[in-house]
Amino acid sequence: MDKFTTLTGIAAPMPLVNIDTDMIIPKQFLKTIQRSGLGKNLFDEMRYTQDGAEIADFILNQPAYRKSQILVAGDNFGCGSSREHAPWALLDFGIRCVISTSFADIFYNNCFKNGILPVVLPQDAVDHLMDDARKGENARITVDLEAQTVTASDGKTFAFEVDAFKKHCLMNGLDDIGLTLEKASAIDSYEARNATLRPWA
Amino acid sequence: MAPRTLYDKIWDDHVVHQAEDGTCLLYIDRHLVHEVTSPQAFEGLRMTGRKVRAPEKTIAVPDHNVPTTLDRANAATMTEDSRIQVAALDKNAKDFGINYYPVTDVRQGIVHIVGPEQGWTLPGMTVVCGDSHTATHGAFGSLAHGIGTSEVEHVLATQTLIQRKGKNMKVEITGSLRPGVTAKDITLSVIGATGTAGGTGYVIEYCGQAIRELSMEGRMTVCNMAIEGGARAGLIAPDEKTFEYVKGRPHAPKGAKWEAALAYWKTLYTDEGAHFDKVVTIRGEDIAPVVTWGTSPEDVLPITGVVPAPESFTGGKVEAAKRSLDYMGLTPGQKLTDIAIDTVFIGSCTNGRIEDLRAAAAILKGKKIAVKRAMVVPGSGLVRAQAEEEGLAQIFIDAGFEWRLAGCSMCLAMNPDQLQPGERCAATSNRNFEGRQGRGGRTHLMSPAMAAAAAITGHLTDVRELMGETV
Secondary structure (H helix, E strand, C coil), X not given: CCCCCEEEEEEXXXXXCCXXXXXXXXXXXXXXXXXXXXXXXXXXXXXXXXXXXXXXXXXXXXXXXXXXXXXXXXXXXXXXXXCCHHHHHHHHHCCCEEEECCECHHHHHHHHCCCCEEEECXXXXXXXXXXXXXXXXXXXXXXXXXXXXXXXXXXXXXXXXXXXXXXXXXXXXXXXXXXXXXXXXXXXXXXXXXXXXXXXX | CCCCCHHHHHHHCCEEEECCCCCEEEECCEEEECCCCCXXXXXXXXXXXXXXXXXXXXXXXXXXXXXXXXXXXXXXXXXXXHHHHHHXXXXXXHHHCCEECCCCCCCCECHHHHHHHCCCCCCCCEEEECCHHHHHHXXXXXXXXXXXXXXXXXXXXXXXXXXXXXXXXXXXXECCCCCXXXXXXXXXXXXXXXXXXXXXXXXXXXXXXXXXXXXXXXXXXHHHHHHHHCCCEEECCCCHHHHHHHCCCCCCCCHHHHHHHHHHHCCCCCCXXXXXXXXXXXEHHHXXXXXXXXXXXXXXXXXXXECCCHHHCCCCHHHXXXXXXXXXXXXXXXXXXXXXXXXXXXXXXXXXXXXXXXXXXXXXXXXXXXXXXXXXXXXXXXXXXXXXXXXXXXXXXXXCCEECCCCCHHHCCCCCCCCCCCCEEEECCCCCCCCCCXXXXXXXXXXXXXXXXXXXXXXXXCHHHHCCCCC
16 A cells, blocks of 8 residues: 655545445446556546546546546545445545545545545535635645645645544555554454354354 | 443454554454455455455355346356456355355345345344445344455454444434334434434444334344444344344354353343433334435435425535436426336345335235336345245236346346436335436335335335325
């Protein structure tokens, strides 16, 4: 997993609330057995017509936003299914950070496993950043994970909260499984204890 | 010890390690696997030379991609990419030595129906699967939730998950349901009341008389849609109905182990005075048969209602509602019962169990469908066999329904069962998102009885009128 430390980039505004995982990556693209290559189908049904032509006014098809690295989105981003294809598609497109007032739990977790930082901010901060994002290439937003801040193009800075362990893993690009296997003896003793306490399990 | 909730108790019994900051390593008792969210996880194990730590606790079944037509043994019924994904699961199950129900096995079906049916899901367990509807298993008083593919790999390798504890939320349904009102109406009504993010960060415990009065099938329907309300997991404390359901299932404990398990399971309830961070109470008598009108599961209204005006909402929901109505081709003020239906889909992990088929068949008996297409997709091969034995299959066939083999089917349309653009479907599934049942397809969620009623009349219908109930 790629580390995430700081990022300065173009942010695309997507004010729609409840953007679900079916919108982010429709099911016909879940048939892959790989993690990569999903970027071209990110937001597929909003981005392309049925015959595959680009829909010009969709935000990521507009010239100013084709290289967006940040999304500023409406409430409850990523609701719906557990498909990790959603963060895979975002990442493959080049999105490394999503900012919203709230995220669905499973999507939020999945982001951290893939080097994407989901940032939760209050409504007024998201509104400010949404307006900033609407300025396109002229407004670059900076996200600093170490300092836990997002800075708009006008210099206005917003602090955000993030779980310390998740932050540590993301900043260092750490593999969860490796960390857990360091606790293998604790798992062994849990299993031994469980064999007596709950032998049916 | 301070009084604890059911969630607190299950959580406490599964903590392997707790870090100073509260991050826990949680032991996982059952890991369910399907073909869509697992190939990258198994590939990860191969690349790092890791094994499946507890293959005996890992259960796999293909369900999302598989065709449900009777000719599915013919490989040509699947697209190339679907075939590759199912073949990958066949191979991974074999290579890693996990429990497996292949497409050809009569026990094959939707993973959340197979788990309980085979007795893999037991009270007090932690159950995970790379699928958000894992919440279904909470009906047994087990802590069950969906995970992403990276976490699937983590559980395969370590039989644990890195977790922080969620908050406790209580949803109480008091009193009894009125005739024609079902578990699906409860769960949709709760989401309608709390919104799709109302449960975010919480584990919901459903309780109250109306929940107690539900069968295990009904309880699974309620918990299944906890995720649609934002909660990763929904729980119902186990009781005699739970124990009765579990007893004798292939993987349920037997003999002395059964007795020991039963004694433990009887401790699985929320203590008097335990703290809930959020409480929602709904009177069972107030719940009507409901349908969704929009493209979010929170867009719920009683069938007696009218399509709402976007301006009746606030904030970002105004724009979202406009978009929904445009997508759904509906006009504010239109009566819900005036909405014509093309397709009826009865099935899914929400409503593909035997009780659901009985409820739909009771409405359909002796009637004919008035829609273009109607299909019943049983949740498992065993549900299908039982429905045939009970004569339900014949009722569906006589009414004009297609009688299919088991799978996820048109719930998410990853297999050939899809809506065409503009087609409108009365569905017993769980999501009405844009494009969910096929690009441009329009979904109205409802109970099996309500879907059966729509099939007969050709439009959304109050099932109580067909039952001779006064509304």
